[in-house]
Amino acid sequence: MNAHLQQLQARADAHVMRTYPPAPAAFVRGQGTVLFDGDGQPWLDFLCGLAVTSLGHAHPAVTEAVADQAGQxxxxxxxxxxxxxxxxxxxxxxxxxxxxxxxxxxxxxxxxxxxxxxxxxxxxxxxxxxxxxxxxxxxxxxxxxxxxxxxxxxxxxxxxxxxxxxxxxxxxxxxxxxxxxxxxxxxxxxxxxxxxxxxxxxxxxxxxxxxxxxxxxxxxxxxxxxxxxxxxxxxxxxxxxxxxxxxxxxxxxxxxxxxxxxxxxxxxxxxxxxxxxxxxxxxxxxxxxxxxxxxxxxxxxxxxDGLLVTAAARATRLRDGLLRLVDDAPSAAGVRGRGLLLGLTLDAPVAADVVAACRDRFLLVNAVATDVVRLAPPLTVSRQEVDQALAIVRAALEDVAAGAR
Ligand SMILES: Cc1ncc(COP(=O)(O)O)c(C=O)c1O
The missing domain is CATH 3.40.640.10 (Type I PLP-dependent aspartate aminotransferase-like (Major domain))
Structure with a gap:
């Protein structure tokens, strides 16, 4: 846990109602698919603040519209x-x-x-x-x-x-x-x-x-x-x-x-x-x-920007990559969902461990069931980011299978 997260969590523990478990990270800024924590560490965001930041973080069109309107x-x-x-x-x-x-x-x-x-x-x-x-x-x-x-x-x-x-x-x-x-x-x-x-x-x-x-x-x-x-x-x-x-x-x-x-x-x-x-x-x-x-x-x-079309191409790439994991990575059992809202189903209730192992490698995803990991990257995600995330999920599945998580 970095010092920034540790301090924020201690302050939150004092005065923020405990409707959420302790946070695994605290972020200070974002750019596209990447979030940066207090140490400047980049994290690949395939969670999008719970399927929210579909244009990625700090998209200039949104920033400009908000700033303009806030000024008026x-x-x-x-x-x-x-x-x-x-x-x-x-x-x-x-x-x-x-x-x-x-x-x-x-x-x-x-x-x-x-x-x-x-x-x-x-x-x-x-x-x-x-x-x-x-x-x-x-x-x-x-x-x-x-x-x-x-x-x-x-x-x-x-x-x-x-x-x-x-x-x-x-x-x-x-x-x-x-x-x-x-x-x-x-x-x-x-x-x-x-x-x-x-x-x-x-x-x-x-x-x-x-x-x-x-x-x-x-x-x-x-x-x-x-x-x-x-x-x-x-x-x-x-x-x-x-x-x-x-x-x-x-x-x-x-x-x-x-x-x-x-x-x-x-x-x-x-x-x-x-x-x-x-x-x-x-x-x-x-x-x-x-x-x-x-x-x-x-x-x-x-x-x-024709994002519905590019997002469909990225969705196919992500789904195909997850299906390859189902073929040859430990625990991966199936893929379900539509577009860029995908769930990797597992053959055991280890989703929380897989999510934690992804976080160890600075990829954000979350568990929506004990045996399902959700991936919801922005519509603007690049091919390279999709491939990078797939490599991390593979490594995370292997970590969990090896008992390293
Ligand atoms: C399908 C669906 N409906 C409603 C909600 C509630 O939305 P909010 O958290 O913005 O109130 C959510 C949140 O996850 C959702 O996924």
Whole structure:
């Protein structure tokens, strides 16, 4: 542990609430795919602050947009319009391909999902006063507010806060019949991820997705796709749903939207686009001009630099390299995920050890299950960085097999 990290951790231990375990590193700056710690040591960042910094660190377009906007206007509240927020709503309508899209701006993934759940409940109650239940999948992750925690299909995370409100029905993530059976007259929404990121980088079974769309149509419920982790090019297209035949009524985004500036958005189309009326939902920081300017810069850059195309090429290189590890490296069992959201599955519960061994070699990845390591590099990652990361993962697997970790 370097001196900078040691000092920061000691200060944090005194006054920062202990919702996180001790940090394995502390960083002072970043450039592209590389983070630098207090000793000036470079680390290869294949974690991206939890799938956030998709343009890499300190991208000049984002830096300039943030600096410009911060020099003009940082905040006005949700009572007033600003150009960056309106422009961002237009850009989001364009990239969803929904001419009639309307957007609610939130601060993060949980608050984007919270908005979507409230929207669905209001939509449901217009049909029937009890139409407020939400169906989600086991293993899902939708956030940590009380409603999104309840939507999250991971019971262990509920335990410290139970009892919860009891408005969510969880169904197995791979059982279309169970999903169909769970959606009834009292269901206002099905909420799901197309790749469960925190739940182990597990892509959804296409039959479950089709069943969800059909069940929502039959029950008059909304299909909400949580693209907080999969959105903004992480899995290939702008949104993961665009690689399927299914069109949701609502999508939520956050994480990569502003490359690290806190923002979330709930985007609705059709009837869902007209549900909220003045006074129904609000947040002081919603549509913050600096966050929206950063997001506009992100979307502009991805488009202008053709990053969806280059990221797809890097994704193939990374996936192929991981598949080679599955062929001949110890413990590597399989590869799953989409685009640059990939999980290396292991044949034993050693993901935490593999992650630690990667850190020993200054590669940042994380474990999303006891036997799954997640890799989520920026869309801007270079071929050389992909190859470098693959070599480190190989060495880490060998370290763990040799008992060196
Ligand atoms: C799919 C998904 N939804 C929601 C969230 C919650 O986002 P936030 O942490 O920004 O509230 C996350 C965070 O990991 C996520 O992966």
């Amino acid at each position: 206007l940082v905040h006005t509240s949700n009572l007033f319009l600003t150009e960056p927020a309106v422009e961002l709503s237009e850009r989001l309508a364009t990239i969803t391909g929904w001419d009639d899209a309307t957007v609610f701006f939130a601060q993060c993934g949980a608050t984007a999902n919270e908005a979507a759940i409230k929207l669905a409940r209001k939509h449901g109650k217009r049909q029937h006063p009890d139409k407020v239940r939400v169906v989600t999948l086991e293993g899902s992750f939708h956030g940590r507010t009380l409603a999104t925690l309840e939507a999250t299909g991971q019971p262990a995370k509920h335990v410290p806060f139970a009892p919860l409100a009891g408005f969510v029905d969880h169904v197995p993530y791979d059982d279309p019949a169970a999903l169909r059976a769970a959606v009834g007259d009292d269901t206002c929404a099905v909420l799901l991820e197309l790749v469960q990121g925190e739940g182990g980088v597990r892509p959804i079974d296409p039959e479950v997705l089709t069943a969800a769309r059909e069940a929502c149509d039959r029950a008059g419920a909304l299909l909400i796709v949580d693209e907080v982790q999969t959105g903004i090019g992480r899995t290939g297209p702008w949104f993961a749903f665009q690689a399927t035949d299914v069109v949701p009524d609502v999508v939520t985004v956050a994480k990569a939207l502003a490359n690290g500036f806190p923002i979330g958005a709930c985007i609705a189309r059709g009837e869902a686009a007209k549900v909220f009326e003045p006074g129904d939902h609000a947040t002081t920081f919603g549509g913050n001009p600096v966050a929206c300017a950063a997001a506009n810069a992100v979307l502009r850059t991805i488009e202008a």
